[in-house]
Amino acid sequence: MIIRILGEGQFEVAEHTAEVLNDVDARLQVAVDEGDAATFRSSLAELLTLVREAGERVPDDYLGPSELVLPAADSTLEEVRALLGDEGLIPG
Amino acid sequence: MAGLMKRMSLIFKAKANKALDRAEDPRETLDYSYTKQLELLQKVRRGVADVATSRKRLELQSQQLQQQSDKLDGQARAALAQGREDLAREALTRKSALQQQITDLATQHASLQAEEEKLTLASQRLQAKVDAFRTKKETIKATYTAAEAQTKIGEAFSGISEEMGDVGLAVQRAEDKTQQMQARAGAIDELLASGALDDQTGSSKDDIQTELDRMSSTNDVELELAKMKGEIAGAPATPAIEGASLTKQTAPSPASPAEVQQPEGSS
Numbered sequence: 001m002i003i004r005i006l007g008e009g010q011f012e013v014a015e016h017t018a019e020v021l022n023d024v025d026a027r028l029q030v031a032v033d034e035g036d037a038a039t040f041r042s043s044l045a046e047l048l049t050l051v052r053e054a055g056e057r058v059p060d061d062y063l064g065p066s067e068l069v070l071p072a073a074d075s076t077l078e079e080v081r082a083l084l085g086d087e088g089l090i091p092g
Numbered sequence: 093m094a095g096l097m098k099r100m101s102l103i104f105k106a107k108a109n110k111a112l113d114r115a116e117d118p119r120e121t122l123d124y125s126y127t128k129q130l131e132l133l134q135k136v137r138r139g140v141a142d143v144a145t146s147r148k149r150l151e152l153q154s155q156q157l158q159q160q161s162d163k164l165d166g167q168a169r170a171a172l173a174q175g176r177e178d179l180a181r182e183a184l185t186r187k188s189a190l191q192q193q194i195t196d197l198a199t200q201h202a203s204l205q206a207e208e209e210k211l212t213l214a215s216q217r218l219q220a221k222v223d224a225f226r227t228k229k230e231t232i233k234a235t236y237t238a239a240e241a242q243t244k245i246g247e248a249f250s251g252i253s254e255e256m257g258d259v260g261l262a263v264q265r266a267e268d269k270t271q272q273m274q275a276r277a278g279a280i281d282e283l284l285a286s287g288a289l290d291d292q293t294g295s296s297k298d299d300i301q302t303e304l305d306r307m308s309s310t311n312d313v314e315l316e317l318a319k320m321k322g323e324i325a326g327a328p329a330t331p332a333i334e335g336a337s338l339t340k341q342t343a344p345s346p347a348s349p350a351e352v353q354q355p356e357g358s359s
Contacts, residue, residue, distance in 0.1 A: 003097065006258050007210055009217055025095030032096055047097075060220030063228060065250040068097035069104055072261075083261075084099055091260025 002058060003051050004066035007073065011055030018068075021050055032080055040077045048073055108253035117238045118245045122229040125249065129222045132256055132263075136215040139263045140208060146270045146277070147204040153280050154197045160284075161190040167300050174307055183300050193280070200273060207266050214259045225252050 001018055004010045013021070024047050031039035047070060071080045094102075115121040164187040171179035228248050232241050 004101075004254065004258065007214070007262050009213075021097070022095060025097050029094075029096040029099070060217045061224040063221060063224050063248040063251040065105065065108070065247065065254050066101055069100035069254075070097055071100065072265075080096070080100075084096075084103060091257060091264060 001068065002064065002066045003055060003068045003070060005048060005051060005070045005072070006075070008052075009060070010058035010062065010066055011051050012058050013051060013055040017050070017054040020054075021047060021068075024050070032077060032084070035077065037077050040080075044071060044075075045073070104254045104257050105250060107257060108250040111253065112246070112249055118242045119233050119238060121249065122232065122245060125252065126222075126226060126229060129218070129225065129252065129256065132259060133215065133218055133222060136211060136218060136259055136263055139266050140211045140215060142270050143204055143208045143211060143266055146273045147201060147208060149277050150197055150201045150204065150273065153277060153284070154194055154201070156284055157190050157194050157197070157280070161187050161194065164190065164300070167304060170304055171300070174304075174311075176303075176307065179300060179303055186300075197280075200276070204269065204273060207269055211262060211266050214262045218255060218259050221252055221255050 001013055001015065002010050003013050003018075003021075024043050027039060028043040028047060030036070031043060051070065071083070111125070112118065112121055115124070164183045168180040168183035168187070171177075171183060225248060232244050232248075236244055
């Protein structure tokens with residue numbers, strides 16, 4: 001499946017790797033809901049590393065959408081909350 | 093419950109679907125989207141240029157601060173050589189404050205450089221996708237009816253829409269960062285232009301330099317005086333060898349041999 005890391009591009013990740021990601025992703029979601037900045041940072045970093053290492057870069061001219069999207073490495077919890085709260089924040 | 097990654101992707105998809113649903117004929121959406129893509133490409137390239145400008149300004153300021161710091165170092169040495177530890181201390185205190193600012197600038201410089209690289213890569217990715225989209229768009233328009241196009245367009249459209257959202261966000265973040273940097277750079281420019289720091293032309297003098305100059309001109313006067321004293325003392329026309337009397341030259345005393353200093357005395 002294809003996962004996008006905002007600011008970095010798309011990665012092709014095998015299904016079984018995606019399952020590993022789910023646990024961390026759940027933690028990340030809780031951190032965002034509870035406003036836990038420290039957990040947010042650590043689990044986001046963990047997820048990004050997993051995707052970058054296990055995933056394979058999708059060619060730049062591939063035109064399909066991604067199944068999952070990850071925030072940029074340097075995004076703050078507030079930025080992610082704002083994005084989730086309002087799709088109008090996404091330009092284009 | 094969906095995790096964060098799924099929720100994020102749904103937000104992007106919702107945005108793409110909304111744009112698709114608005115169009116009567118999906119093939120029109122293709123042209124409209126393509127125009128937007130080209131606009132965004134322009135915007136990213138402008139973004140890269142703006143960040144580069146900001147980065148260069150920081151580099152220039154850093155150089156100016158470094159020059160100022162070197163100058164303060166020289167002043168501290170000059171002050172110490174003349175036995176003015178207080179002045180040397182003041183110069184070094186200011187130098188240390190400048191060094192702190194130079195370090196801060198280096199951090200900001202690194203962050204701008206990273207931003208510039210990110211945007212450059214983003215513009216390359218977008219360019220590749222826009223090219224692929226253009227080809228696909230022409231094929232779809234030439235081959236399919238509006239109804240057939242609908243299904244063909246979906247994937248390509250949401251793919252490019254997601255990329256555009258991503259790149260758009262990157263441009264926004266870079267703009268925010270550049271604006272913050274410009275505000276800081278403005279403050280440093282003001283500092284450099286004010287009396288607190290010397291400007292590049294060296295026309296304005298700081299107080300440490302004024303004090304050093306004063307000390308050095310006092311020294312010059314003393315040297316000149318000593319030289320004159322020596323000349324007078326060595327002159328054959330002067331019978332008495334009394335260096336001390338020179339300090340009283342403006343107050344003529346009846347006992348002193350005043351004919352050298354005042355050949356035409358009033359009495």
